[in-house]
Amino acid sequence: MNDDVIKIVLVDDEVLFRKGISFLLEKEENIEVLFEASNGEELISNLNNHETKPDIVIMDLKMPVLNGVETTKVIRKFFPDIKIIALTSYDTKSFVANMIQIGAVAYLVKNTTPKDLVNTINEVAKKGFFYNETTLKTIQDYVLPSKNSRVNNLESGFLSPREIEILQLICNQKTTAEIAEELFLSPRTVEGHRNNLLLKTESRNIAGLVVYAIQNEIALLTL
Amino acid sequence: MNDDVIKIVLVDDEVLFRKGISFLLEKEENIEVLFEASNGEELISNLNNHETKPDIVIMDLKMPVLNGVETTKVIRKFFPDIKIIALTSYDTKSFVANMIQIGAVAYLVKNTTPKDLVNTINEVAKKGFFYNETTLKTIQDYVLPSKNSRVNNLESGFLSPREIEILQLICNQKTTAEIAEELFLSPRTVEGHRNNLLLKTESRNIAGLVVYAIQNEIALLTL
DNA sequence: GCAAAAACAGGTATAAATACTTACATTCAA
DNA sequence: TTGAATGTAAGTATTTATACCTGTTTTTGC
Numbered sequence: 001m002n003d004d005v006i007k008i009v010l011v012d013d014e015v016l017f018r019k020g021i022s023f024l025l026e027k028e029e030n031i032e033v034l035f036e037a038s039n040g041e042e043l044i045s046n047l048n049n050h051e052t053k054p055d056i057v058i059m060d061l062k063m064p065v066l067n068g069v070e071t072t073k074v075i076r077k078f079f080p081d082i083k084i085i086a087l088t089s090y091d092t093k094s095f096v097a098n099m100i101q102i103g104a105v106a107y108l109v110k111n112t113t114p115k116d117l118v119n120t121i122n123e124v125a126k127k128g129f130f131y132n133e134t135t136l137k138t139i140q141d142y143v144l145p146s147k148n149s150r151v152n153n154l155e156s157g158f159l160s161p162r163e164i165e166i167l168q169l170i171c172n173q174k175t176t177a178e179i180a181e182e183l184f185l186s187p188r189t190v191e192g193h194r195n196n197l198l199l200k201t202e203s204r205n206i207a208g209l210v211v212y213a214i215q216n217e218i219a220l221l222t223l
Numbered sequence: 224m225n226d227d228v229i230k231i232v233l234v235d236d237e238v239l240f241r242k243g244i245s246f247l248l249e250k251e252e253n254i255e256v257l258f259e260a261s262n263g264e265e266l267i268s269n270l271n272n273h274e275t276k277p278d279i280v281i282m283d284l285k286m287p288v289l290n291g292v293e294t295t296k297v298i299r300k301f302f303p304d305i306k307i308i309a310l311t312s313y314d315t316k317s318f319v320a321n322m323i324q325i326g327a328v329a330y331l332v333k334n335t336t337p338k339d340l341v342n343t344i345n346e347v348a349k350k351g352f353f354y355n356e357t358t359l360k361t362i363q364d365y366v367l368p369s370k371n372s373r374v375n376n377l378e379s380g381f382l383s384p385r386e387i388e389i390l391q392l393i394c395n396q397k398t399t400a401e402i403a404e405e406l407f408l409s410p411r412t413v414e415g416h417r418n419n420l421l422l423k424t425e426s427r428n429i430a431g432l433v434v435y436a437i438q439n440e441i442a443l444l445t446l
Numbered sequence: 447g448c449a450a451a452a453a454c455a456g457g458t459a460t461a462a463a464t465a466c467t468t469a470c471a472t473t474c475a476a
Numbered sequence: 477t478t479g480a481a482t483g484t485a486a487g488t489a490t491t492t493a494t495a496c497c498t499g500t501t502t503t504t505g506c
Contacts (some may be wrong), residue, residue, distance in 0.1 A: 013334060014312065014333040014334050015333075015334055015335060015336050015337075016240075016243070016244065016247075016333050016334070016335055016336075016337065016340060017239075017240050017243060017333065019243070019247060019336070019337045020239070020240060020242070020243015020244050020245075020246065020247055020337075021239065021243050022243075023243065023246040023247055023250070024239075024242060024243055024246055027246070089237070110237040110238075110239050110240065111236060111237050111238055111239070112238060112239055113238050113239075113242070114238075114239065114242045114243075117239060160451085160452060160453080161452095162452075162453065163452090170430055171430055171434060172430075173426065173427040173428055173430045173431040173434075175428070175491085175492065175493090176492070176493075177491090177492085185453090185454075185455090186454075186455050186456080187455095188454085188455050188456055188457090189453070189454050189455055189456095191455095191493080191494085192453085192454075192455075193453080193454095194493080194494090195494075195495080196452095198494080203396065204396040204494095205396055205398070205429070205462085205493075205494080206428070206429045206430050206433075206463095206492095206493075207393055207394055207395075207396045207429050207430075207432075207433050208396040209430075210429075210430045210433040210434060210437075211394060211396075211433060211437070214433075214434070214437055383481080383482060383483085384482095385482075385483065386482095398461085398462065398463090399462070399463075400461090400462085408483090408484075408485090409484075409485050409486080410485095411484085411485050411486055411487095412483075412484050412485055412486095414463080414464085414485095415483085415484075415485075415486095416483085416484095417463080417464090418464075418465080418466095419482095421464080427464095428463075428464075428492085429463075
């Protein structure tokens with residue numbers, strides 16, 4: 001796959017963005033855009049139907065139906081040969097680290113140049129991964145061993161499924177009592193989870209949690 | 224300016240998106256992209272320096288430094304001949320209405336096709352404006368006269384400068400007491416504003432306020 | 447099977463937000 | 477100049493959230 005044409009698939013819910021990138025990439029001689037998808041589910045069913053698999057998937061993280069994180073996990077499992085370049089608007093530390101851990105081989109902020117994008121694609125095709133300086137720094141921050149694993153894990157910011165579930169309900173303006181009722185839990189349990197969320201996301205209050213959730217694409221902004 | 228080439232300027236903080244659209248548009252024979260800008264301030268200083276003015280500015284609403292709403296106001300004042308097409312990721316009712324009221328001649332969600340974009344540009348160049356069905360419906364909802372102006376204004380969701388200021392501080396995880404101190408106000412006053420914010424945005428709590436703020440580009444997600 | 451996480455749940459406090467109300471001064475446009 | 481909107485501030489009460497603590501059970505990875 002080195003000297004060959006690099007086969008790309010684009011996944012992003014914004015048509016304009018997708019088409020734009022598509023045109024940009026097709027100007028490159030060694031890059032071919034196989035197809036596009038507007039969310040993770042579409043991507044996966046397309047992958048199952050297409051004979052030729054892409055070398056690289058360029059994927060937005062904030063998408064409806066099946067988001068970038070979940071989609072990446074699925075791809076890693078069922079199509080381990082496909083490289084994933086994560087593309088997003090924001091770059092929260094914990095999220096970069098999270099994506100890398102899940103298996104993205106490159107991480108790009110949308111506010112990047114076409115040149116960088118093409119360069120990243122070529123590097124990924126050649127070496128299998130490509131991390132720019134910012135990403136490398138973030139990785140360093142996280143990979144560094146720490147004295148206390150518990151504290152570190154609290155600081156690292158990864159959320160458990162339950163925590164994510166509760167965070168989403170918080171973003172939906174639910175109170176602790178309502179969340180408890182909805183999930184058949186004690187309010188105290190919900191309080192505990194919320195407290196952990198505050199610690200993990202380093203937030204002071206609900207406002208911080210919501211901002212974090214949206215920044216990290218845990219809560220979608222779509223109505 | 225009817226049969227002539229349509230001169231366009233793109234304003235968006237995401238380089239990739241900008242370049243993508245740029246390529247898309249330059250494939251059209253009757254469209255020329257004069258220049259690009261990454262935020263409102265850059266756009267305005269560019270407008271001042273360029274001899275040839277654009278016919279249309281395509282503007283993202285969520286931008287750092289000077290956002291789309293403020294930029295639109297400035298353009299309407301100093302370059303009234305330039306048409307503005309608003310482009311955004313989300314389409315909250317109050318925001319669409321707000322932009323139209325400010326003077327945008329078209330409103331496009333980013334999740335639209337290149338064809339629609341080109342079509343909108345051509346229509347705007349020809350007729351001076353172009354509203355799609357969704358936008359028209361939103362306008363209808365707002366233009367309809369109402370029995371009670373006070374209630375209507377509360378429902379319409381437009382926020383006063385003071386309210387926006389306080390909303391931003393809320394998004395920064397500030398408590399009522401802290402906001403009061405920072406703005407040299409009584410905590411009760413801040414409570415009053417916050418209460419009005421809850422009413423105007425139809426939110427139940429802080430979480431709702433934060434979501435609203437981000438959806439309506441009042442609070443930026445950039446760190 | 448062991449160790450570590452995660453999920454669960456309670457106690458005791460205080461701090462903060464929310465729900466109602468009212469009132470007055472200023473600013474701004476019709 | 478009158479009404480409307482805004483900004484200011486307060487009373488009273490209740491509900492939520494936050495900050496500490498402690499513990500058990502269940503799940504998961506190695």
